[in-house]
Amino acid sequence: MRLDPTRTLRSVALAAWAGLFTYLWLSGRWAEFIGPRTEWVVPFGAIVLIVVTVVSLVGIRTSGPVQRPSVGELVSVAVLVAPVLALIAVPEPRLGALAAENKGDAAPLVLDEDAERDAATPADEELELFDVVAANNGYADTVGVGSRVKLTGIFRDPDRETATSFLVTRFRISCCAADAQGYSVRVEPAGRPPKDVEQDDWVEVTGTMARSGGEWIVKGTKAREIEPPANPYLTGS
Amino acid sequence: MISHVATRTATRTASLRTAVGRPAGDQTIWLIGASLLLWMLVLRVADPGSVAEISNFVLVFLAVAVEALPFVLLGAAVSAGIAVFVSDRAFGRISRLPVRLQMPAAIAGSLAFPVCECGSVPVARRLLLRGMHPSAALTFMLAAPVLNPVVLFSTYVAYQGRAAPEMVIGRAGVGMIVAVVAGLAIGRRSERLLSSRSQEHEHGHDHSHESRGKAFVGHLTGDLFFMGKFVVAGAALAAMMQTAVPRSVIEGVTTAPQLAALLLMGFAFLLSLCSEADAFVAISFTDFPLSSQLAFLTFGPVIDIKLALLYAATFGWAFVGRITAVTAGTVLVAAMAFHALIS
Numbered sequence: 001m002r003l004d005p006t007r008t009l010r011s012v013a014l015a016a017w018a019g020l021f022t023y024l025w026l027s028g029r030w031a032e033f034i035g036p037r038t039e040w041v042v043p044f045g046a047i048v049l050i051v052v053t054v055v056s057l058v059g060i061r062t063s064g065p066v067q068r069p070s071v072g073e074l075v076s077v078a079v080l081v082a083p084v085l086a087l088i089a090v091p092e093p094r095l096g097a098l099a100a101e102n103k104g105d106a107a108p109l110v111l112d113e114d115a116e117r118d119a120a121t122p123a124d125e126e127l128e129l130f131d132v133v134a135a136n137n138g139y140a141d142t143v144g145v146g147s148r149v150k151l152t153g154i155f156r157d158p159d160r161e162t163a164t165s166f167l168v169t170r171f172r173i174s175c176c177a178a179d180a181q182g183y184s185v186r187v188e189p190a191g192r193p194p195k196d197v198e199q200d201d202w203v204e205v206t207g208t209m210a211r212s213g214g215e216w217i218v219k220g221t222k223a224r225e226i227e228p229p230a231n232p233y234l235t236g237s
Numbered sequence: 238m239i240s241h242v243a244t245r246t247a248t249r250t251a252s253l254r255t256a257v258g259r260p261a262g263d264q265t266i267w268l269i270g271a272s273l274l275l276w277m278l279v280l281r282v283a284d285p286g287s288v289a290e291i292s293n294f295v296l297v298f299l300a301v302a303v304e305a306l307p308f309v310l311l312g313a314a315v316s317a318g319i320a321v322f323v324s325d326r327a328f329g330r331i332s333r334l335p336v337r338l339q340m341p342a343a344i345a346g347s348l349a350f351p352v353c354e355c356g357s358v359p360v361a362r363r364l365l366l367r368g369m370h371p372s373a374a375l376t377f378m379l380a381a382p383v384l385n386p387v388v389l390f391s392t393y394v395a396y397q398g399r400a401a402p403e404m405v406i407g408r409a410g411v412g413m414i415v416a417v418v419a420g421l422a423i424g425r426r427s428e429r430l431l432s433s434r435s436q437e438h439e440h441g442h443d444h445s446h447e448s449r450g451k452a453f454v455g456h457l458t459g460d461l462f463f464m465g466k467f468v469v470a471g472a473a474l475a476a477m478m479q480t481a482v483p484r485s486v487i488e489g490v491t492t493a494p495q496l497a498a499l500l501l502m503g504f505a506f507l508l509s510l511c512s513e514a515d516a517f518v519a520i521s522f523t524d525f526p527l528s529s530q531l532a533f534l535t536f537g538p539v540i541d542i543k544l545a546l547l548y549a550a551t552f553g554w555a556f557v558g559r560i561t562a563v564t565a566g567t568v569l570v571a572a573m574a575f576h577a578l579i580s
Contacts, residue, residue, distance in 0.1 A: 010458065010462060013462075014458070017306070020303075021303070024303065030303075032296070033296065033299050033300040033303050033304075034300065034303060034304055035514070037391075037513065037514070038304055038511075038513070041303070041304055041306075041307035041308070042303070042307075044307050044310075044311075045303070045306060045307040045310065048307070048310050048314075049310070052454060052457065052458060052461075055451075055454045056454070056458060059451075074269055075269075076462065076466045078269065078273065079466040079469055079470060080462065080465050080466045080469055082469055082473070083298065083299050083302040083303070083469060083472070085273065085276075085277060086295050086298060086299060087295070087299060088277060089276075089277055089295075090291060090292060090295040093291075093292045093293070093295040093296035093299065094292050094293075094296060095293060095296055096289055096292065096293070097289065098289040098290060098293050098480070099293050099479075101483060102479065102480070102482070102483040102484060103483075103484060103521075104483075104484045104485070104521070173514075174391070174513075174514040174517050175304060175510075175511045175513050175514035176300040176301060176303070176304040176511070176514070177296050177297055177300035178297050178300050178301050178304075178475065178476075178479065178508070178509070178510060178511075178514075179510050179511070179514040179515065179517060179518050181517065181518070181521055199289075200289065
């Protein structure tokens with residue numbers, strides 16, 4: 001009995017994919033790529049691929065004549081495992097300012113009844129990024145000047161040298177990161193934007209709501225760099 | 238002169254096919270393996286994730302590939318189940334039905350198969366092989382990604398407060414029209430082509446001597462390998478488009494409804510979004526009329542970069558050209574009718 005090279009190669013490719021899905025599932029990193037609507041694909045893929053890999057490995061020995069895999073087969077397998085190799089090469093890919101600029105800012109959706117309830121919340125409750133975005137689109141009538149705000153998101157500074165404000169952006173995904181939509185809030189800091197924070201870094205900004213040129217903005221009192229959260233997205237249905 | 242060029246091209250293509258199909262020598266194997274390893278080392282040292290374009294590309298690439306592959310698995314599993322567990326007699330009865338009866342069965346089947354478009358392609362191919370009329374198999378393949386409850390519910394949620402019932406009915410209606418028109422127009426004319434291309438892939442996949450379990454896994458892995466590489470290639474192209482093409486290229490353009498519909502159809506092709514999420518992207522095109530957003534929602538699930546590669550592998554490039562032309566024409570006419578109705 002000898003190893004069949006083609007079946008062995010295919011088993012290796014299946015094992016690579018099974019490993020990828022299992023890693024994403026057990027580490028929780030699937031949330032960086034997949035939305036809540038389709039999160040079931042990760043455990044489903046992991047389990048099915050493990051089973052298929054095991055069955056494939058059982059059949060890699062053959063008593064018959066063996067033939068080397070063709071060039072086409074080698075290239076096919078290389079293409080198939082390219083995503084696994086991509087994650088090894090770029091272990092922490094992220095959406096940032098480039099994606100926000102490419103996709104533009106989305107109009108917010110009223111995610112659920114709580115959003116309408118939040119509109120009636122008195123201004124003394126601390127607001128978040130989506131509350132400010134909703135206010136800019138007329139969803140929250142009672143959010144007033146001076147309401148306290150705490151934003152976390154991606155730092156975007158279009159023009160560091162001359163700008164007196166910066167943007168904080170979060171993305172919202174539904175099925176996967178490909179359908180990500182960006183939501184941004186303008187922050188006018190007390191003083192210059194933080195020096196040690198760079199484009200695409202995650203920041204936490206505290207401040208108060210203000211009006212500027214017909215737009216709700218945040219008058220920042222404090223901004224600091226933070227670690228990206230395990231789930232970087234706002235999620236909704 | 239033209240025949241000389243055609244002969245040379247055919248010879249080169251045949252040579253390429255022979256080169257790709259011949260067993261790989263030691264040198265080739267070592268070269269491919271060493272190239273991959275070197276590429277990985279270079280990338281780890283160079284820290285490509287610090288480059289915004291590469292980081293964005295890898296994230297979208299992985300997201301699309303990870304989301305799509307399980308649906309290909311699901312479709313391959315259903316296809317393998319049809320191949321192994323459904324008797325020839327059952328399919329014989331279906332294939333003897335006239336086309337006008339197979340078509341409604343195909344529509345009904347699509348309602349019961351709520352998967353992404355990647356999952357419906359292997360099933361449609363299997364239905365073709367089991368004797369279903371090409372028109373019915375194609376109608377099933379094109380209707381399943383749109384006429385499913387998850388997609389229609391997503392559309393309703395996305396358009397709440399902005400003509401949600403009209404968009405849901407429009408999407409279901411236009412989706413069904415596109416599926417039937419494309420199924421009839423292409424299925425009838427391409428019957429021989431579709432059947433022969435589907436059978437080509439079956440060569441070397443004879444599982445008749447194996448147990449049902451082994452045959453099931455054999456068919457499943459065969460379909461997975463056949464389709465998976467095109468899904469991955471399509472994911473890479475879609476990620477490239479999302480990284481390189483900003484939305485601003487189509488914003489600010491005149492909103493003449495016909496041009497708006499064509500532009501959003503082109504964008505749907507480039508973005509390659511899943512039909513269960515594209516409504517949330519469509520609604521963000523606030524400068525575009527609803528009819529063009531409907532065109533976006535009904536063109537993308539039928540043909541995009543990812544699907545074009547999958548169709549080409551399964552049915553050939555001639556099929557890709559035909560389905561693009563028929564779908565674009567049908568969606569444009571339907572979108573204009575929708576525009577006239579709601580204006």
